[in-house]
Amino acid sequence: MKRIDGRKADELRELEIEAGVLRNATGSARVRMGRTIAVAGVYGPREMFPRRLQKNEKATVQVRYTMAPFSTDERVRPGRSRRSQEISMVAANALEAAVFTEDFPKASIDVFVDIIQADAGTRTAAINAAAVALADAGVPMRDMICSVAIGKIDGTYVVDLAGKEEDASVCDFPVSYMPNLKKVTHMQMDGNITKKDMEEMMKLVVKTCEKIHKAQKEALEKRWLK
Amino acid sequence: MRVQDDFVRKLASEGKRIDGRKMDETRPIEIISRPIEKAEGSALVRIGDTQVIAGVKLSVAEPYSDRPDEGSLMAGAEFSPIASPDFEPGPPNAESIELARVIDRGIRESGAIDVKKLCIKKGEKVWMVSVDINILDNHGNLLDASALAASAALANTVFPALDKDGKVDFYAPKTKTKLPIAFKPVACTFYKVGDKMLLDPTRDEEHAATARITITTRDDGNVAAIQKGGIEGLTEEEIMYAAETSIKKGKDIRKLIK
Amino acid sequence: MSDLLKKDRDFVVPGEKLVESMEYLPGRNCFRDGDIVFAKKMGLVNISGRVLSVIPLNGIYMPARDDMIIGEVTDVQSNGWVVDVGAPYQAYLPLSGIRGYLDSAKTDLSKVYGVGDMIYGKIKMVSSTQSVHISMFDRMCRKFSGGRILKVNPAKVPRIIGKSGSMIDMIKRKTGCRVVVGQNGVVWLEGDCPKTEEFVMDVIKQIQDNSHVEGLTNKIEKVLDSGNFPARDRVPDEGVEYEKD
Numbered sequence: 144m145k146r147i148d149g150r151k152a153d154e155l156r157e158l159e160i161e162a163g164v165l166r167n168a169t170g171s172a173r174v175r176m177g178r179t180i181a182v183a184g185v186y187g188p189r190e191m192f193p194r195r196l197q198k199n200e201k202a203t204v205q206v207r208y209t210m211a212p213f214s215t216d217e218r219v220r221p222g223r224s225r226r227s228q229e230i231s232m233v234a235a236n237a238l239e240a241a242v243f244t245e246d247f248p249k250a251s252i253d254v255f256v257d258i259i260q261a262d263a264g265t266r267t268a269a270i271n272a273a274a275v276a277l278a279d280a281g282v283p284m285r286d287m288i289c290s291v292a293i294g295k296i297d298g299t300y301v302v303d304l305a306g307k308e309e310d311a312s313v314c315d316f317p318v319s320y321m322p323n324l325k326k327v328t329h330m331q332m333d334g335n336i337t338k339k340d341m342e343e344m345m346k347l348v349v350k351t352c353e354k355i356h357k358a359q360k361e362a363l364e365k366r367w368l369k
Numbered sequence: 370m371r372v373q374d375d376f377v378r379k380l381a382s383e384g385k386r387i388d389g390r391k392m393d394e395t396r397p398i399e400i401i402s403r404p405i406e407k408a409e410g411s412a413l414v415r416i417g418d419t420q421v422i423a424g425v426k427l428s429v430a431e432p433y434s435d436r437p438d439e440g441s442l443m444a445g446a447e448f449s450p451i452a453s454p455d456f457e458p459g460p461p462n463a464e465s466i467e468l469a470r471v472i473d474r475g476i477r478e479s480g481a482i483d484v485k486k487l488c489i490k491k492g493e494k495v496w497m498v499s500v501d502i503n504i505l506d507n508h509g510n511l512l513d514a515s516a517l518a519a520s521a522a523l524a525n526t527v528f529p530a531l532d533k534d535g536k537v538d539f540y541a542p543k544t545k546t547k548l549p550i551a552f553k554p555v556a557c558t559f560y561k562v563g564d565k566m567l568l569d570p571t572r573d574e575e576h577a578a579t580a581r582i583t584i585t586t587r588d589d590g591n592v593a594a595i596q597k598g599g600i601e602g603l604t605e606e607e608i609m610y611a612a613e614t615s616i617k618k619g620k621d622i623r624k625l626i627k
Numbered sequence: 628m629s630d631l632l633k634k635d636r637d638f639v640v641p642g643e644k645l646v647e648s649m650e651y652l653p654g655r656n657c658f659r660d661g662d663i664v665f666a667k668k669m670g671l672v673n674i675s676g677r678v679l680s681v682i683p684l685n686g687i688y689m690p691a692r693d694d695m696i697i698g699e700v701t702d703v704q705s706n707g708w709v710v711d712v713g714a715p716y717q718a719y720l721p722l723s724g725i726r727g728y729l730d731s732a733k734t735d736l737s738k739v740y741g742v743g744d745m746i747y748g749k750i751k752m753v754s755s756t757q758s759v760h761i762s763m764f765d766r767m768c769r770k771f772s773g774g775r776i777l778k779v780n781p782a783k784v785p786r787i788i789g790k791s792g793s794m795i796d797m798i799k800r801k802t803g804c805r806v807v808v809g810q811n812g813v814v815w816l817e818g819d820c821p822k823t824e825e826f827v828m829d830v831i832k833q834i835q836d837n838s839h840v841e842g843l844t845n846k847i848e849k850v851l852d853s854g855n856f857p858a859r860d861r862v863p864d865e866g867v868e869y870e871k872d
Contacts, residue, residue, distance in 0.1 A: 165420070165451065165452075165505060165506045166418045166506055166508060167452065167453050167454060167506050167507060167508070168451065168506075169685070169686075169687060170685065178406060178407070180405075182451070182505060183451075184451040184452075184505075186450075186454055187687065187715060188687060188715040189454075189687070189715050190715060190716060190717060202715070207450060209449065211405075211422070211424060211501065211503045212424065212426065212445070212499065212501035212503075213405055213407070213408040213411065213423075213424020213425065213426050213499075213501050213503075214405070214407065214408075214424070215407060216407060216537075216539035217426075217428070217537075217539070218426035218428065218499050218501075221445060221447050221501065222447075241641070241642070243658075243667065247715050248756075248757055249715075249716070249757055250715035250716070251715075253450070255449065255450050255451035256451075257449055257451055257503060257505070259404075259405060259422060259424075259503065260405050260406065260407050261407070262407070278640050278641055278668075278669045279669065279685060280685060280686070280687075281668055281669060281670075281683050281684065281685035281686030281687070281782055282641075282668075282686075283641065283656065283667045283668050284641035284642060284667065284668070285641065285642055285658070285665070285667075286641060286642030286665075287640055287641060287642050321642065322642070323642040323643065323644060323665065324642065324660075359640065360638075360640045363638075363640055363669055364638045367638070367669070367684045367685075367839070368638055368839055371741070371743035371744055371745070372744075372745045372771050372772070372773070372774060372775065372776055372815070373775060373776050374743070375772075375773070376773075376774070376775045376776075380821060385821055387775075389821075389825060
């Protein structure tokens with residue numbers, strides 16, 4: 144099977160990660176997966192406002208995912224949409240599982256992700272960028288979080304769907320995974336697949352997340368130890 | 370921080386600045402052209418640590434009935450919470466609305482783009498140009514950075530291809546035809562600290578300042594837009610100094626737009 | 628002892644396994660899950676006998692009792708001041724935390740410390756409910772007037788201060804600049820002229836950016852010597868300037 148960009152079925156798009164791309168944010172990262180580009184900035188742990196949302200026993204990880212108006216083929220309206228709010232929530236859950244929120248009762252850990260170019264897989268790019276930004280900020284975590292979407296085109300499982308592949312695939316299966324603790328922190332699926340498909344695709348997630356993890360670590364090491 | 374404000378004012382009174390710059394010196398400016406392939410035009414601008422991205426999208430729309438042969442142009446700016454720790458959630462505040470307005474006026478009302486050239490078919494189809502600014506890191510002088518990003522993005526904007534129905538064809542490569550621009554507006558903002566006018570302020574300098582003036586100039590050295598901000602009054606002398614310096618510095622900055 | 632998966636000073640990200648053995652103990656910025664000791668923060672591995680820890684490279688300031696901090700007054704209340712120390716929790720300086728007696732009914736508290744003032748105080752208490760209290764009893768405590776502020780990465784403060792103050796004392800001695808480093812990563816400094824201050828700020832930033840480099844003290848000493856400042860035989864005492872009660 145040939146993919147639109149000539150990749151092998153189990154190959155990621157070109158993955159480029161840079162940590163520490165913003166100065167104001169406590170931690171930050173830019174992740175490019177093919178033509179999809181996400182910039183993440185982390186502030187905190189810091190005081191949570193409004194106060195009534197504080198949790199007495201732990202910190203809250205808040206994510207705000209937004210797409211720049213010029214990031215897509217057709218201009219998107221600035222501001223929040225139902226889609227961006229759903230992705231923000233899913234990403235917050237995916238990340239919070241890894242964070243030692245109990246170390247900062249009442250506080251808020253704010254993660255902002257701007258998608259500046261979207262070409263499929265924006266939520267996986269957003270989560271990969273946010274994980275690097277959190278680690279970059281020195282936030283205590285159980286593990287890194289690596290995220291990738293798997294699909295199935297013409298009977299072949301394909302890794303990291305790009306552009307029009309999303310339409311050709313029988314499913315879109317984005318998963319976020321903690322590679323050392325071997326735990327899934329986010330999983331979504333739209334399509335029509337068998338249990339066998341799930342098993343096979345999870346194998347690909349695990350294998351691919353190892354590659355993403357390596358790139359995440361390299362980016363952080365480069366930022367801090369030059 | 371009062372200590373820092375006092376320090377900035379004390380230095381200014383001696384004709385000095387916190388980072389050792391001259392009063393009319395900008396921080397290093399870097400423009401990265403077309404970082405967003407999907408947009409018809411884009412630019413990332415860094416002024417010191419301040420970072421903004423501007424993207425231009427073109428679409429086909431019906432003209433306004435009172436202007437059947439004119440395309441339209443709009444500019445917007447979003448203060449993203451990613452850009453600074455002081456961001457407050459909620460509807461856009463006056464500051465961000467002013468920023469978007471100044472950018473919009475700098476390009477649209479100044480006539481930087483000849484909207485008559487954006488007509489595809491009179492009364493039926495015209496090009497609509499949207500310029501959006503995304504602020505990534507605020508270390509002062511968002512106005513000039515945003516205006517420069519908008520200008521640079523418009524300068525590298527090309528038309529997308531149209532399909533047989535006259536709609537934008539996203540799957541076809543973009544054309545090589547550039548958006549016709551009359552001139553490249555460049556904004557220069559001065560903040561008044563004590564009795565001195567400081568070009569390209571940092572956040573510390575903005576904080577210590579009492580008034581502000583932004584002067585947008587054209588390629589021919591004429592002034593295209595002015596916006597005075599802050600409470601304190603400016604003398605005629607100070608305003609003319611700002612105008613003269615904007616014209617001079619604007620020329621150098623414009624050379625960076627490719 | 629060969630079952631260690633990392634060497635001393637190895638770079639790790641959160642979640643990396645350091646050892647799979649009950650022989651070792653998780654120290655600072657590490658955690659145990661079953662037999663395994665993991666890194667909890669990005670940083671450098673530090674192996675000290677049986678204790679494994681991670682020296683963090685970044686992070687926000689967490690208040691701890693007896694820390695000396697530089698904070699900004701953000702609110703004046705009827706019984707004290709709210710102070711931003713860059714932590715996840717606001718700090719409070721109660722009236723009982725300042726020297727001398729003050730009748731809050733007769734005194735305008737904002738005349739003592741107003742919004743925007745920078746103060747050098749001591750963390751007196753961090754309660755189990757994240758209340759942080761400051762006091763100004765220490766001899767060094769005061770409100771800053773003049774000078775300038777530099778913010779640094781709180782994780783690098785120990786390196787900037789050096790072993791029992793060796794690094795910061797060297798900077799003060801060799802430049803004559805008065806420097807106060809808050810544990811929370813806020814630095815106040817005042818020199819003879821802006822040039823000296825620029826130089827000292829640059830040196831502090833160099834320490835911050837090269838904290839992982841070995842033999843940093845010697846390198847910084849060379850940089851300081853290249854600055855050509857008249858030698859001082861005494862460390863300037865920044866504790867002389869008390870605020871007026």
